[in-house]
Amino acid sequence: MAGPSGSRGGAPAGEGRPRAARPTSRDVASRAGVSQATVSLVLGDKWRGRVSERTAEAVRSAAQELGYRPNLAARSLRLGRTRTALLVVPALTNEYFARVHAGASQVAADNGFGVVLYPSPEGVGPARGPFDSARAALDGVIASSMAARALTALRGGGLPLVMLDSDPEDTDAAATVNLDIAGGMRETARHLLALGHRRFLHLASAVDSWTFRKRARALREAVGAVPGTELSTVTAALGVDEARRSAEGALRASGRRPTAVVCDDDILAAGACKAARRLGLAVPEDLSVTGFDDLALATAVEPELTTVRLPAEQVGAQGMSALLSVLDGRPVATADLPVELVVRGSTAAPGVR
Amino acid sequence: MAGPSGSRGGAPAGEGRPRAARPTSRDVASRAGVSQATVSLVLGDKWRGRVSERTAEAVRSAAQELGYRPNLAARSLRLGRTRTALLVVPALTNEYFARVHAGASQVAADNGFGVVLYPSPEGVGPARGPFDSARAALDGVIASSMAARALTALRGGGLPLVMLDSDPEDTDAAATVNLDIAGGMRETARHLLALGHRRFLHLASAVDSWTFRKRARALREAVGAVPGTELSTVTAALGVDEARRSAEGALRASGRRPTAVVCDDDILAAGACKAARRLGLAVPEDLSVTGFDDLALATAVEPELTTVRLPAEQVGAQGMSALLSVLDGRPVATADLPVELVVRGSTAAPGVR
DNA sequence: GCGCAGACGTTATACGTAAAACGTGATGGC
DNA sequence: GCCATCACGTTTTACGTATAACGTCTGCGC
Structure with missing residues (x-):
């Protein structure tokens, strides 16, 4: 990299700065010879009949060549949504919750969502740290009923909430994912x-x-x-x-x-x-x-x-699916996930000896 | 669930909703009788001699009363920084990495940072999912050397990188945190x-x-x-x-x-x-x-x-500290963290029997 | 040949914040 | 009396995106 005179000679005013800045949709636009709006339409897959196939292809390849990645902050600001969900669990050192997280992450990733964790540290009084700071940038929350302390802090958050392993009667959650x-x-x-x-x-x-x-x-x-x-x-x-x-x-x-x-x-x-x-x-x-x-x-x-x-990954995955449904205004179908008894060596008939 | 009229019906067209929207800095400004810029200065702690103590206090209490929380997306867009770090580990189901995450999260939270995880699922080819989508919104990366597959995808990310449990010679990381x-x-x-x-x-x-x-x-x-x-x-x-x-x-x-x-x-x-x-x-x-x-x-x-x-939490904490230092342009001091042999019942002199 | 309807894009704007650039009175030095 | 200084804010702009509102050009019916 760092070519002698730079391939990005845009520099309108003096500005001899090397500027390794990320390309923006405007950069893509000028390279493809279209307006920024068109880039946004094409890359957002909203162009079915508003932009010609030829132009769309030009935009796509320009984006490809520049290695364009949309700026998530700008998108979030514009849309008012962040495509980020908060997962509240007691602790990841509990393997069950680590697996729940894995399941939720998978589904989230498949839908262009991110997951941020709030592992609900023990001694925390009012909501602090990840939760508080993340709160401004969240679309929804998935919470285990076992993270009791954090839950009280969630009240009034005003965010769509999916509860895991929780009494369906007891909560004001938009959806609940339970095991049998x-x-x-x-x-x-x-x-x-x-x-x-x-x-x-x-x-x-x-x-x-x-x-x-x-x-x-x-x-x-x-x-x-x-x-x-x-x-x-x-x-x-x-x-x-x-x-x-x-x-x-x-x-x-x-x-x-x-x-x-x-x-x-x-x-x-x-x-x-x-x-x-x-x-x-x-x-x-x-x-x-x-x-x-x-x-x-x-x-x-x-x-x-x-x-x-327990199908822990499925709990996380279903939780995230449910949240996505809620966010889209779709109905959520919930049913208890099946569990399975695994018989191993720690049980036998009494009085064998 | 299924409330009588839905607690959060996303009525797309009607919009008779009383707008429970989050207050913005402008709302705070008008309540305090100042301009939005002043709010930004006061709340950003950059007012030492540019705003009177009286006015600053008025702003702070207005913010308090409205329950104002800055919009992180807007801040990130403006600043070009996101106060978010990516933690790359092989899998959280490994208790060691869950503890590393806990340590990193703690330090991050104390510094107003968020942590997003990339648990490096096994079969992933090129970087996908959390990594790709988060990439646009990251300030830096902390990666375990054990997440080999993800590491190759990190090349060329152009982000400050802190490596954990990695050969200091082998990497181009800005800092390394190791155990003895x-x-x-x-x-x-x-x-x-x-x-x-x-x-x-x-x-x-x-x-x-x-x-x-x-x-x-x-x-x-x-x-x-x-x-x-x-x-x-x-x-x-x-x-x-x-x-x-x-x-x-x-x-x-x-x-x-x-x-x-x-x-x-x-x-x-x-x-x-x-x-x-x-x-x-x-x-x-x-x-x-x-x-x-x-x-x-x-x-x-x-x-x-x-x-x-192994002091796993410390590994995470030091990793995050190091990243914060790098981001601030401060030098990072690294030393191997001490470990401790714990003698329990699985060792004894040979041939006891 | 006039208007009219697509097809195809563009211009303009808003999101909420941070901060540079720019007032505006009051005070003071000379 | 007049400019310089200071204390205290305000106006304005930019960040990058999505999208509503608005052209333009071409063909076509009548």
Whole structure:
């Protein structure tokens, strides 16, 4: 690059500046010998009968040669839309949400949209940082109901909102994307009941969120429907170690030990397995353990976890699709996404040993 | 949903909407009884001696009352800068990169910057999607050297570039942020050598990247420095199961079995542990295993992994800081970030049993 | 040969902000 | 008394795009 005299000798006044500036639609126009408006029409695919094929082709090749890319800021200013959506999640370090993001990004990219994240850091009081600064440049928001703190800050944002994993009744969202959580938990219970388990421990997440409430309820109903069953519950804070501690306490507690531990997610299940080991219980011979989510973790531990696979990418993708529909004024069809019980090595019939 | 008349009906023609439009700087101006330019000066903190304190205060309170937020698109258009950075990583489902993102986001937010992600999907040929569409609206790029495919697309982007985990010699980046990978691997080797290990297996990542090459080299040097040691290597593709397969093959192979497996990351280490179990080897009694990264996984498996903790958030934070410095024309000071060997239950002296 | 309808483009304008260039009174030095 | 200075703002312009409103030219019916 940096030719001796420059191929872009436009410089109307003196201006010997090298100017590696990005070409604008006007540059394309002058190269194609048309007006800037025509460039905009052609490149915006709005020329069907207003511009000849010949001219359109000239514009396109001029744009190509110059490597023209429209200036998004200018476009956004003009249109009042930014083609950017905000994705609000608790934390990307949770593999589930990383996958949700991947799904949403894919659909967004396919539609010329961008995604900006608000990972809802813990200690934040009023909305700050990415959210606040991005707010001015957003077309819509996709939010997980688990990002509770950030949600309150979203009120009054005036932006179209799509909720993920959220109670459809509870929200003023334009659309909701949900998983068949209850179905997944029912399958889990059926599986364990079929193996012969009757005494259950529910290792529940301490996070207060719709999806966890739903898991608890579905489990209670499924187990309660069978006579002669018992179900106790213990909650655990985030992290494998916290889970282990809670599970260990609960398992050590009473005389009639449960034969199966149903966990709200795979992290908790990993903790339950560690608790069992500490108590000298073998999984699954002495104690069956089930997870939820089917993270990579589920096949990294030993034994591999029986768990419920969630189509996380699909959640993100559907969320973005729904948002795009809302923005276009199209109706959104929502249905619970199916989940799947994956039976692995952490469950077996009780009393094998 | 389906409210009686729709909460946000986009009535294209009628437009009897009371215009809940965002207030502009002009609205603030008229409310404060000044010109738009004055608002811009005051809110932009460029009024020191050009506007009276009284007037400035009037502007600020008018802005406050209206809930004024500057339109980012307009600002970007005017300034030619967007206060947005692109973070290029292989995948957020890798906890390490999710943490890098968290660190970068934090620093960005503190400086009024936004972060947009390019998670470099596998099969993408030329730059597409988020990258292409964001490209027009970026001030700079932070890229992990592990996002190889995306990197080639970055050439000629003409944007300030900060590289993460990359060979400082190899790149034309404006700055580089690195970890003391070699130090971490040396510590690992020292730990195992001190325990008495002499025969090592290196379970290496199949990903060709600077950080993995560095790990291999540091291990080779540290082990090679001690007489009477042996070191073999086997590579494994991504995923716990692939790792297990590779490790199992290598462990089953020869007569003189290694007593320690040094893995390029925690995922591989989890695979190595599973391989050991399959072969009837106890970890750490019969076989020591070490990881790298200290992901959540490291304490989820049993035994917990001896591994090298990487300050992932700091990598992201430093990367963003460096980019901000570059954009401001300030010099960037770079030094390798320290890592730490964390000794847990997966390593012990050989031949305990 | 006059007007009229396409077909094909162009001119002009607005989006909201930042900042350069330009007033405008009041004060003061001499 | 008159210009210079200063304190304090205002007018104006530009950023690059999309699009409404407005030409122009050619052919054609009558």
